[in-house]
Amino acid sequence: MERLGHWRLVGAPRPGRAERLGRLVGLRVLRIPGLRRVLVVAGSTDRLRDLLARPASLHPTRRAIVVVAYWRAPRRGWSSGIGPLEHLRRHRVALPGRGRGTAVVTVRLSRPAQLREVLRAALPALAPERPLPAPAGPNLTSQATLPAYLPAGGAVLLGELVGNPDIRSHDVLLRGAGSEDEGAGVLPYAVCWQASRHGLQAPGAAPAVLVDARRINPRGRRPDCYQPDAPRVRLDFAAQSRRPGAGSYPLAGPGLTAPVLATLRQTAVVDCPQVPDAEPVAVAALLVQIAMTGAVLAVPALPERVAGLIAPELRALLTAPVPQAGTLALEARSVRQRRAALRGHAGAFALPRLTSAVFPPLRPVPSVSAILSTRRPERLPEAVRMLVGQTYPELEIVLCLHGVELPEPVRATLADSGRPYEIVRVPGSASFGAALGAATGRARGSLVSKFDDDDSYAAEHVWDLVLARHYSGATLVGKGSEFVHLETRGVTLRRPSGTAESDCEVVAGGTILIARGDLEAAGGWRPVPRSVDLGLLDRVRRDGGGIYRTHPLGYVYHRRATGHTWDPGQDYFLDSASAYWPGLPAEVLGEVETAPGRPAPDQRTGSATARPDRS
Secondary structure, eight states: OEEEEEEEEETOOOHHHHHHHHHOOOEEEEETTTTTTEEEEESSHHHHHHHSGGGEEEEEEEEEEEEEEEEEOOSTTTHHHOOOOOEEEEEEEOOOTTTTEEEEEEEEEEEEHHHHHHHHGGGGGGGGOOOOOOOSSOOOEEOOOOOOOTTTTTEESSSSOOOOOSOSEEEEEEEOOOOOOOOOSSSSSSEEEEEEEEEEEOSOOEEEEEEETTSSTTTTTOGGGSTOOOOOEEEEEEEETSSSTTTTTETTSSSSOOOOOOOTOOEEEESSSSSSSSHHHHHHHHHHHHHHOOOOESSSSSOHHHHTTHHHHHHHHHOOOOOOOHHHHHHHHHHHHHHHHHHHHBBHHHHHTTTTTSSSTTOSSSEEEEEEHHHHGHHHHHHHEEEEEEEOOEEEEEEESSSSSSOOHHHHHHHHSSSSSSEEEEEETHHHHHHHHHHHOOOOOEEEEEOOOOOOOOTTTTHHHHHHHHHHOEEEEEEOOEEEEEETEEEEEEESSSSEEEOOOOOOOOOOOOOOOOOOOOOOOOOOOOOOHHHHHHHHHHTTTOOOEOOTTTEEEEOOOOOSOOOOOHHHHHOSSEEESSSOOGGGGTTTOTTTTTTOOOOSSOOOOOOOOOO
């Protein structure tokens, strides 16, 4: 069988202006011999991240100048400092005055360090870089090899392993093929795996495909990707003996790079008419990476060797028929596909699962406390049912009774849920913010998420927020209130609510997820009777934190005749709506796709049904 060498996307759409500038600059690393000084010039922050997966990032340097030719602030007025860097003597961060333009980070060290370490410190000055919280976790070291999935925090050791009599030097060690331990004695690591460019293999186990989701993710996916006229491209593979054409990339490379990510952000579907059986790890990794971007993959069949390396949930989606363009079903497929790829192959979630036999007490995902504060006991049965129905495994329910009693059926539901829960009682005279503060004080999760008692949540809602928290690096994540259900009219509408999969300033209050430590460091919830969500968002912004809005599916904001502290009238929502559906379509919750023979809800500009009567 002839060895595969390259792949490319055929029919790629024309890039936008910012991407054209980024491609013009590209990614360049200039070393000045004898001075250990490095100049890095990147067309965009994405290209700077690409450097982390390249061998050039392993060169030592005392001085580095990092230039991002086209930089955009996550939000207006945002600024942050560099991360920790040992032996730092001097540094300077220069950002453009209007939030876009050329950004420069200059670093000077007293001792040489890998350029990779310098980049890890420089990135927080250019974009939010908040890691997922964890009460305990192993460190990750790669020896003499640089896997494409190694996170920025992973160390690369170029020399020999050195033991430490006081503490084990390494927990998880990755090595290239053929590496062996020399001599006898106590091993300076807990587990050692053979690592390739896109996978790792434990002794006696099948290879596992991993991806660095901080580098490859759906960030920046354009909202018009699901329209009928959205671009559709084809993925082709070529043998190594063939000369690579324009737009070709080596299969042995880092996978998706910044130019390809920019293409996929505006692509609806990627057709892959023939998946080769050769190089299964590299091919499977490429398919997983494309799935992580949100571009819907259309794969008629998967060779057995490739299929066996892809998470079962994702594998089933890749080979299923692709929904019609311009429908909510296509958008829901994109969300389900990226979710399956991220939780099945993102290193932050896959590595803890792979090390579970070595470190069994460690949790594979961060714990989350879902906080629900209510004054309306009549809405508790449905609200608690949605909380109990969440698929996230490490979820605690914190129910704050704000001057009301707990109905016995709800108590029974919580007791039978199999989930840890906490009941917090506060007097009715307490403000909403004070009630949330009391509930947060009793929460035990590393992350806390706010729920409202009168909105609808899909079963995967918490998973969506945790995944977004990981790949965005933001302090606070949430969803926009794009889908609104008007109960008095029995209609669900879609309206503009900011750009999804992007940094922002506001998210829907009933979708907030933030680390408990970050919440407390920002000052916690303000003790105010209303607009408590805006108070927290303002505190996070003032504290320098990033705010990220993920996709809107899986959350529906309900409007009723009464009971709202903010009531602009239903015409406010009707006037801005672009589509309508009778009732509450399952597709809006992003959990099911349209059954064969059933018309799919249309999401094009205009109405999916007749405009609701205003009377």
